[in-house]
Amino acid sequence: MFGIDTQEEIPRAYLEDHAAWDDYIGHLWYSLLRFYEFSPSRSVIEIGPGASAKIGRALARVDYEGRLYVIDSSQKVIDALKPRYAELLPKARIEWICRPLHACHDAIPQGADFMLSNHIIDDMILSGAQADAPEGERVQDWAAAYTHVPAEKVRECWTLLAKDPARLAAAKRAAGDGILGAIAALAPRHVVFSQYPSSTLYDNGMAGLNESALAVFERLRAAFKTTLADNAAVQAILNANKNYGNEHIGEHVLNAKYWMLCRP
């Protein structure tokens, strides 16, 4: 397993409390951003935070005061997150962009210092597959409280998609195209993405969604292979964190192959 095994038990809060887990992942983001000499005034594009403030917490650790563009296709998510970000990042100048990623190119100036996203690809696959569904039938619980049991709508959406290989292939392609298109159009100077497998998906019979997301992630890594940060250097940063003897943390979250740092 990657990371340090201090023989401590995983804090219960990590399993039960959104904020505590966000803080653990936020600290990883903070350490990885330092690899690119992140400073508080850099401009940042964040894609798909959901109800989570993982990247927000990383930025709070540097007393962030730059221009931050937060993209999320769900207005409910943005409404839930606005007060949290205002509290965490009182000096940041935040623009909230409620659109799908592929439709954001004219809303953000080119050449931001950083484009960041934590664990968005599985959700982009599902949301892309549902783009034509009536409002009430879409996966919609992204603004809801943290839980280790996926909502029935998420499961239903995945079950239908998994049964239709052509639709699944199209949703994966659209997710990859959406991210590559945004990087090409917005030309960020640095890109940092994570897509560690989700233990919630594995534990709830949705391993195929993890695998589909990883296939898209591999496509992204391959597209930027000449500018990717050295894997050993990224792993050394991740290895400085405790894994609590927990397989999901030690094998997935702290494994450099599930992180992508590059200068596209």
Ligand SMILES: C[S@@+](CC[C@H](N)C(=O)[O-])C[C@H]1O[C@@H](n2cnc3c(N)ncnc32)[C@H](O)[C@@H]1O
């Ligand atoms: C569940 S969150 C992802 C996980 C979150 N970043 C974290 O680390 O906990 C996914 C978010 O992505 C948003 N989303 C899904 N597809 C999107 C797209 N194509 N463009 C922009 N946002 C999207 C959803 O509205 C949702 O808020």
